[in-house]
Amino acid sequence: MPSTCSSLRPRQEGSRLFPRPNSSILHVGMSVAAGLIRPIVICGPSGTGKSTLLKKLFIDYPDKFGFSISHTTRAPRPGESHGVSYHFVTRDDFVDLVKRDGFIEHAEFSGNMYGTSVQAVEDVKKGGKMCILDIDTQGVKLIKANHAYLNPLYVFISPPSIASLKTRLTGRGTESAESMSARLAAAVGELEYAKSGAFDVVVVNDDLERAYNVLRQVIVEGKTDEADKLPDFSSEA
């Protein structure tokens, strides 16, 4: 399926809708007019509400965001077409693109390779739209290390507390006890990474409408000064 730039997690296939300041770059709207559209990196612990927030954004602004097409080595399914659902490529071609550093991130699931290419992100930009990359901290580190020229705005979606994260993951009903522990353990590392100042903007997803409004102002209106502060999780860690 076409998706915004994706995190390539297995959940992407099927259920995931979205495969992720400095004062000179605050005005996304103005940047669009000037042809300087920045990709938006959205990152945050699993269960913090990234998909929920992005879904609202896409509904409210259907024309503002572009869809990047992922690469895969799996065979097309009925109804899927090349360059629309995915770029369907051979394993040799995929590996060749990996070697040429053509992927922002790539991963293998169930014997098939998937990747978000730099070209796919740039194609969205060329089309005059913002590409949202919903990726994990590993992906953020890869972009910073290898593809910093993409110059994204790094947005961290934070839970109000680790306890609330646990409640949301439980409420979503998608996780086994084992997966829940793994996600919560990963969250601690992700929050530490956010604390290091890796993100331009933090949005605390406490009340959904409030958080959505902050995210909307940051992404659509370029008002990064409306963003939140990272909560202090030290009493919970």
Ligand SMILES: Nc1ncnc2c1ncn2[C@@H]1O[C@H](COP(=O)(O)OP(=O)(O)OP(=O)(O)O)[C@@H](O)[C@H]1O
């Ligand atoms: N502000 C909020 N208040 C309460 N519940 C919320 C809020 N935002 C999202 N949720 C709920 O929390 C659960 C997790 O949200 P969601 O699936 O959007 O998280 P996610 O960050 O995209 O997770 P993953 O990275 O695992 O895909 C969902 O059941 C969602 O309805």
